Amino acid sequence: MAQDMTLLWGSGSPPCWRIMIMLEEKELKGYNQKLLSFEKKEHKSKEVLDINPRGQFPAFKYKDYILNESYAACLFLENQFKSQGTKLTPDCPKELALMYQRMFEGFSLLEKTGYVLYYDLIVPENERHESARTRNKEALTTEVKLWEGYLASSSGFLTGKTFSLSDVTVFPNIAYLFRSGLCEKRYPNLAKYYNGLKDRPSIKANWPPHWKESCECQVLLKDI
Numbered sequence: 001m002a003q004d005m006t007l008l009w010g011s012g013s014p015p016c017w018r019i020m021i022m023l024e025e026k027e028l029k030g031y032n033q034k035l036l037s038f039e040k041k042e043h044k045s046k047e048v049l050d051i052n053p054r055g056q057f058p059a060f061k062y063k064d065y066i067l068n069e070s071y072a073a074c075l076f077l078e079n080q081f082k083s084q085g086t087k088l089t090p091d092c093p094k095e096l097a098l099m100y101q102r103m104f105e106g107f108s109l110l111e112k113t114g115y116v117l118y119y120d121l122i123v124p125e126n127e128r129h130e131s132a133r134t135r136n137k138e139a140l141t142t143e144v145k146l147w148e149g150y151l152a153s154s155s156g157f158l159t160g161k162t163f164s165l166s167d168v169t170v171f172p173n174i175a176y177l178f179r180s181g182l183c184e185k186r187y188p189n190l191a192k193y194y195n196g197l198k199d200r201p202s203i204k205a206n207w208p209p210h211w212k213e214s215c216e217c218q219v220l221l222k223d224i
Ligand SMILES: N[C@@H](CCC(=O)N[C@@H](CS)C(=O)NCC(=O)O)C(=O)O
Pocket: 010, 013, 014, 015, 016, 043, 055, 056, 057, 058, 068, 069, 070, 071
């Protein structure tokens, strides 16, 4: 089964990390995988484009099923391997509703993080404005505060009392915030969640390799 899976990935990409956590939780070991480089623009290489026509990581397929969208891949894997490895979907409808809700809210968090971290990449030089930078930072701050509140009564997981799909999908976004300098003291609930899960085997085993080195990016969100 795992031999029928191929993942082309880039280090530090939360969507790639999600799929890797998912595969690990479902005990799908030995899948074909290749770490490629953003710097060398390998996401635009033919081998990626053959799977993902947008030229983005992740490029993932199972048999001849293309599942480049990380949420699609996670939901598919949970459906196909429900009783294998960790059970990631709660039976209780109330918990299920909250799990899906937080999973998809995770898009807002990552999108707003990206607007702050990649403003100069997204916006051409002559269209950049300090006011837009400030607005993006304010929007991210509001968003991060929301998540801090969500985690106020957490039992170590984002939703429910066990590790679920909401953790698989959103943990990488939260780790990305801390990697970029989010202040643990200002956001103690997020920090507790992050520190409580960062050594989970599925997460640790797939920690972005280049995050083991320090980098200038580790201060970018210090004022958020
Ligand atoms: N929608 C995709 C995300 C795809 C994506 O934005 N990938 C980024 C890396 S995190 C990428 O490859 N960016 C390079 C580019 O778009 O050229 C998912 O959630 O799986």
